[in-house]
Amino acid sequence: MADEDIETYDVEAIQSRWLPIWDDLAPFRSGVPGDERPTKYVLDMFPYPSGDLHMGHAEAYALGDVIARYWVQQGFNVLHPIGWDAFGLPAENAAIRNGEDPRAWTYANIEQQKASMRRYACSFDWDRVLNTCDPEYYHWNQWLFLQMFQRGLAYRKASNVNWCPNCQTVLANEQVVAGECERCDTPVTKKKLTQWYFKITDYADRLLDDMTQLEDAWPEKVLLMQRNWIGRSTGAEVQFVIEGRDDPVTVYTTRPDTLYGATFFVVAADSDLAAELAAGTPAEAEFTEYLEQVKRTSEMDRLNSERDKTGVFLQRYAINPVNGERIPVWASDYVLADYGTGAIMAVPAHDQRDLDFARAFDLPVRVVVEAGEDPAVTGVATADDGPHVNSGPLDGLDKAAAIERILEVLAERGTGTVAVNYRLRDWLISRQRFWGTPIPIVHCDICGEVPVPMEQLPVTLPSAEGLDLKPKGTSPLGAATEWANVVCPKCGGPATRDADTMDTFVDSSWYYLRYLDPHLDTAPFDVDQAKRWMPVDQYVGGVTHAILHLLYSRFFTKVLYDLGMVDFTEPFTRLLNQGMVVMNGSAMSKSRGNLVRLSDELAEHGVDAIRLTMVFAGPPEDDVDWADVSPAGAKKFLARAWRLAGDVTSEPGADSAVGDVGLRKVTHKAVHEAGLAVESYRFNVAVAKTMELVNASRKAIDSGCGPADPAVREAAEAVAIMLSLVAPYTAEDMWARLGHEPCVALAGWPQVDPELLVEDSVTCVIQVAGKVRERLEVSPGIAEDELRELALTAPAVIKALDGAGVRTVIVRAPKLVNIVPA
Secondary structure (H helix, E strand, O other), X not given: OOHHHHHHOOHHHHHHHHHHHHHHHOOOOOOOOOOOOOEEEXXXXXXXXXXXXXXXXXXXXXXXXXXXXXXXHOOOEEEOOOEEOOOOHHHHHHHHHHOOOHHHHHHHHXXXXXXXXXXXXXXXXXXXXXXXXXXXXXXXXXXXXXXXXXXXXXXXXXXXXXXXOOOOEEEOHHHEEOOEEOOOOOEOEEEEEEEEEEOHHHHHHHHHHHHHHOOOOOOHHHHHHHHHHHOOEEEEEEEEEEOOOOOOEEEEEOOHHHHHHOOEEEEEOOOHHHHHHHOOOOOHXXXXXXXXXXXXXXXXXXXXXXXXXXXXEEEEEEEOOOOOOEEEEEEEOOOOOOOOOOEEEEOOOOOHHHHHHHHHOOOOOOOOEOOOOOHHHHOOXXXXXXXXXXXXXXXXXXXXXXXXXXXXXXXXHOOEEEEEEOOOOOEEOEEOOXXXXXXXXXXXXXXXXEEOOHHHOOXXXXXXXXXXXXXXXXXXXXXXXXXXXXXXXXXXXXXXXXXXXEOOOOHHHOHHHHOOOOOOOOOOOOHHXXXXXXXXXXXEEEHHHOOHHHHHHHHHHHHHHHOOOOXXXXXXXXXXXXXXXXXXXXXXXXXXXXXXXXXXXXXHHOHHHHHHHHHXXXXXXXXEEHHHOOHHHHHHHHHHHHHHHHXXXXXOOOOXXXXXXXXXXXXXXXXXXXXXXXXXXXXXXXXXXXXXXXXXXXXXXXXXXXXXXXXXXXXXHHHXXXXXXXXXXXXXXXXXXXXXXXXXXXXXXXXXXXXXXXXXXXXXXXXXXXXXXXXEEEOOOOOHHXXXXXXXXXXXXXXXXXXXXXXXXXXXXXXXXXXXXX
């Protein structure tokens, strides 16, 4: 690459030339009346406005743009919108630091990101922008909440919730990562509060069963994560009588066949049942002290199998329903209050956690399944299948037969039934923060929970002026007395607004529908437009949202289906998860000193070089290590490609059919293979095919058919169109230099002539004893016998055999012959 080529290829000038023209032409506007093109909906997960765009944004939006631009080139009317997921803690925390309203910080960042997005030249439809913090948007969060409230899907209850002591707010189970707050990494504890929930558990079976629609279209890892999170299991609910208690306690177990091995009973220390059973017993004081200790322990620590088991004997006994034995009742933190019924039958011989507890407190261990050495001796529980022993009518039966028989026994005695259980818990949506969607409920001493009338929506946030937004464990909205104190819509008496705000994942659970008409003021979305565009054809985003956002979006879609508002049950047909952008193998951060600023990279190399680097780095699901890539090399390649357009001397419209056949074959093969690569997410391969075509075109110009040959124009135009997927500025400038009007993005994917894909010859590798001895150019349709004869008579093969006979000849026409000497 000569130095003058780099100088001629002026990145800044090219960007400045085309950006205002694109703004004027709006080539990706998707709502034009009368547009009869078939539709596709390509969606990138929308960003949070926490500052300017970073390297992760650069990768994610470059990848999504390849897909959107490709389908535009294929003749589709592509809906490719952008907006901002704008509520949440970062804005509120920034407001606390800066002493300003969260609105100011949020909207300033949105404008900054919007300007950067525009420069980054993604094919967004800028007529459809939305911000979730706009009242015009969260009006419909509230409307949807009330639809669920009317159907019993939104409800309020008191329970032990995940609590972040730093953020001073509750967290959904999905927002606790490794026992810590996903936002600030503070260890999460439990706190009893009355909170709002969405009844996602009503949809557990559908969320699982409908995954069959997503197989082979979503990453298997994401489907597995969701299946595990929902955690459906089949077992039995067994009733244990507690001495001194009128009502029996129900226990869920997946192994009812081991009931004869239950030697003690454990209830979650933080459950209401534990407190009830301890009350008035000699264990009450010890239990109260233990409970305070449990409250300070994160759920992740409680589930840690390596942790020493702790607990308190409650001085109470349960009756084993199959053998009548009295077994002691303990309270412990290794049982969770919100899983199953918060109580378990402990079978220490065949459950490791139960065994560890039994050994810690010298409780009996009884083997009921012969599957190895005695756990009481080895300290290792045996969970494998085997013949049952010490189990009355189950003795000698294997696991499956024993489960079937014990279920019959329990049914006969009225002490147990078959049951399905789920790990999934209802979605806790209350947040004790200011910057979110107000919950549209009024609390009245007479009427209770009263929904805000639909005509009074939206319930807008008050000004933050004068409010103390610092986290205190209760919502700052409660202190906005003029806002909070209202008249009950039902009885006209004094009432107060609910002071909590909604989890921001509510905002992102249906935003893909709002894009269909973000300015609609009579409904959350246009039902007819949903029939036209939905479901989303291609969704692009990080795997970090595998459980939270994607699961919630699937739930919302099913609710909307039941409301008769959509005619599909899954929102995203295909899903692509991109990797992270790292530096020297580690996530970028200021503290590590390995932070790479996108703005610096764009200033040095230009938008196209950064986009090309991101796309060419490897498969999209892999991480991109910025230390291993070369945006400078990408810029040199783009200059080389750009130069082709200036070297072409034939006129636009020249008949490529009369051009050099060899170059035309290379062009059509490159276009064909690049298209296949894009459709299978191998974007780096599509770039590689473009590079091959650039090299072939340069060779044709410099030492082949020459710049006037129509095949050279065909190749250069194909390069411009293929490059438009990843390097839009360069491609547009090439298109103009080739004599065309903008936009290259609408030029249409080059038509491939199948006859030009037929190879005249292929290279056949000839091996002798596993070593390559010869390469022959042969016809693609050569017969096996003919290829065998050619291989055996090749001089290099005769020399390698050196007079030895031939034992076997393996022919894989037309590409391989393997000769095995005698």
